[in-house]
Amino acid sequence: MKYFSWIRVKLDKSEDSFEINGKLNFKELKLFLIQKDIFFKEIFNDNSIKFFINFKEIENETISIIDGDELGILPPVTGG
Amino acid sequence: MIKIVNEDFSLDELYSNIKSDKNGAISIFLGTVRDDLFNKDKTIEAIFLECYEGLAIKQLEEIKNEAIIKWNLNKCVIVHRIGKIPLGDKIVFIMTSSPHREESIRSNEFIIDQLKIKAAFWKFEYYGNDSKIIKTKEKDLKKNLKWESVIKS
Numbered sequence: 001m002k003y004f005s006w007i008r009v010k011l012d013k014s015e016d017s018f019e020i021n022g023k024l025n026f027k028e029l030k031l032f033l034i035q036k037d038i039f040f041k042e043i044f045n046d047n048s049i050k051f052f053i054n055f056k057e058i059e060n061e062t063i064s065i066i067d068g069d070e071l072g073i074l075p076p077v078t079g080g
Numbered sequence: 081m082i083k084i085v086n087e088d089f090s091l092d093e094l095y096s097n098i099k100s101d102k103n104g105a106i107s108i109f110l111g112t113v114r115d116d117l118f119n120k121d122k123t124i125e126a127i128f129l130e131c132y133e134g135l136a137i138k139q140l141e142e143i144k145n146e147a148i149i150k151w152n153l154n155k156c157v158i159v160h161r162i163g164k165i166p167l168g169d170k171i172v173f174i175m176t177s178s179p180h181r182e183e184s185i186r187s188n189e190f191i192i193d194q195l196k197i198k199a200a201f202w203k204f205e206y207y208g209n210d211s212k213i214i215k216t217k218e219k220d221l222k223k224n225l226k227w228e229s230v231i232k233s
Binding site for chain 1: 111129131138171172195196197200202203213214216
């Protein structure tokens with residue numbers, strides 16, 4: 001998992017790794033992460049944050065997450 | 081050409097990539113680090129640009145390809161710096177070439193507007209020991225709505 005901008009600052013780390021046994025969908029992964037750290041509840045309730053799996057934006061919470069996948073958690077961008 | 085770089089870049093070298101007898105027009109946008117116009121008490125020393133590189137390259141490729149198809153460009157170059165960038169230095173460079181000026185000018189504006197709201201970069205301002213996370217500007221989001229109708233037409 002990759003964290004950026006204020007999320008990286010707040011968590012004081014830019015990435016994390018979690019082992020998944022078998023297969024989870026994104027909805028289940030969210031519950032798993034909230035159980036690990038209640039801060040994720042704030043992240044998942046923030047509509048401005050986007051989530052990407054292997055550089056593809058997640059549009060459907062039933063998408064499967066398997067071991068080795070990379071989840072990017074992206075606050076609104078400010079480049080240029 | 082798309083590049084994300086840690087160091088300053090040479091405009092002459094980038095220009096040599098786009099020179100062609102087929103070009104009738106080349107448009108250039110160069111974004112630089114400026115001071116905060118609304119804060120007279122503090123001076124920005126530098127900005128820090130963070131990037132999700134793999135995703136940003138993919139997003140910039142998509143924006144570039146959309147512009148090439150829509151405006152029938154000859155070439156398009158996008159370079160974005162990351163890391164700590166001092167006041168006055170270059171941040172982002174966009175160069176578009178086409179047979180006629182309208183296409184190169186319009187596509188160049190489209191690319192920087194799309195980059196600002198879509199590409200995975202985040203900016204922090206540095207004031208001595210202090211730093212501030214920059215928020216997305218409402219006007220940048222509104223500008224995107226204008227392009228939606230242009231792209232559909």
